[in-house]
Amino acid sequence: ISPSIPPRQLKSRSIESVAHYILNRPVSKVVVLTGAGISTSAGIPDFRSPETGLYANLSRLNLPYAEAVFDIAYFRQNPEPFYTLAAELYPGKFRPTLAHSFIRLLADKGLLLKLFTQNIDCLEREAGVPGDLIVEAHGSFAEQSCIECKLFYDKDEIRKHVAAKTIPRCPSCDGLVKPEIVFFGEQLPAAFFANRMLPVEADLVIVMGTSLTVQPFASLPQLAREDAVRVLINKEVVGGLGSRADDVVVLEDCDEGVRQLAKALGWLNDLEALWAET
Numbered sequence: 001i002s003p004s005i006p007p008r009q010l011k012s013r014s015i016e017s018v019a020h021y022i023l024n025r026p027v028s029k030v031v032v033l034t035g036a037g038i039s040t041s042a043g044i045p046d047f048r049s050p051e052t053g054l055y056a057n058l059s060r061l062n063l064p065y066a067e068a069v070f071d072i073a074y075f076r077q078n079p080e081p082f083y084t085l086a087a088e089l090y091p092g093k094f095r096p097t098l099a100h101s102f103i104r105l106l107a108d109k110g111l112l113l114k115l116f117t118q119n120i121d122c123l124e125r126e127a128g129v130p131g132d133l134i135v136e137a138h139g140s141f142a143e144q145s146c147i148e149c150k151l152f153y154d155k156d157e158i159r160k161h162v163a164a165k166t167i168p169r170c171p172s173c174d175g176l177v178k179p180e181i182v183f184f185g186e187q188l189p190a191a192f193f194a195n196r197m198l199p200v201e202a203d204l205v206i207v208m209g210t211s212l213t214v215q216p217f218a219s220l221p222q223l224a225r226e227d228a229v230r231v232l233i234n235k236e237v238v239g240g241l242g243s244r245a246d247d248v249v250v251l252e253d254c255d256e257g258v259r260q261l262a263k264a265l266g267w268l269n270d271l272e273a274l275w276a277e278t
């Protein structure tokens with residue numbers, strides 16, 4: 001963090017100044033970049049938090065290395081660890097967090113240009129963020145297909161397999177079926193590449209709950225223009241955020257960070273009402 005650089009767009013590097021910037025500029029293009037940290041308060045562990053993250057708790061799966069559970073080459077040989085984990089993480093069990101509702105609120109106010117999420121839990125959709133404003137950069141559990149012939153696989157069928165802890169196979173070629181979440185070694189969805197330059201258009205980029213370690217997603221904040229404001233709400237400083245004049249770093253829990261921002265905007269009641277409905 002470089003607090004010595006004086007801000008240019010903001011009066012000070014504070015949440016209150018960000019709220020003033022949003023309300024008075026007027027800011028109309030907000031890009032939000034999220035990761036697993038916005039869903040931990042829903043009860044879904046992230047990957048890399050030291051004690052609670054999935055990577056610290058995978059010994060029961062007997063993996064050669066933690067990332068193997070999401071590695072396409074390993075999945076071909078042994079899909080069981082992934083399906084064991086999928087049963088625990090499968091959408092439908094979790095409630096969106098206040099941070100998800102804040103993104104919905106930005107959309108409702110007509111400010112959200114795009115949400116890029118690395119999450120696969122579909123909680124943004126469940127919070128009511130319109131689908132056309134979401135780029136699921138690492139795919140999601142929303143669809144599934146055969147990894148060999150790519151045949152689409154039925155949602156109810158995969159749910160049955162996940163619940164029964166059996167491995168779904170393609171009815172056409174007997175290949176393994178996998179939810180369309182992006183594994184290490186796989187290409188990101190076309191929607192990511194079609195939208196990846198949008199941060200250049202943003203007046204405000206909000207980064208929340210991500211370690212920014214997975215490329216190419218991790219490069220998105222750098223695309224923000226120098227005259228745009230960038231806000232990081234995270235438990236730790238990541239991705240060099242804080243280094244620019246108009247960067248604001250909020251080292252807080254995501255829900256607490258959005259609560260503070262909503263309060264400064266005069267939107268706290270709207271936010272809490274939205275969240276109560278989900």
Ligand code: CNA
Nearest residue numbers: 035036037039046047048119120121209210211235253254
């Ligand atoms: P990560 O690498 O585990 O990093 C999480 C970041 O969030 C870390 O910097 C934490 O300090 C921070 N953090 C955790 N909890 C909070 C909190 N409550 N408030 C503020 N900050 C917090 O996860 P990334 O998303 O950066 O890594 C990318 C991977 C994680 C993607 O490929 C995802 O598919 C994958 N993932 C997704 C989910 C999900 O969908 N909910 C869960 C676990 C992993």
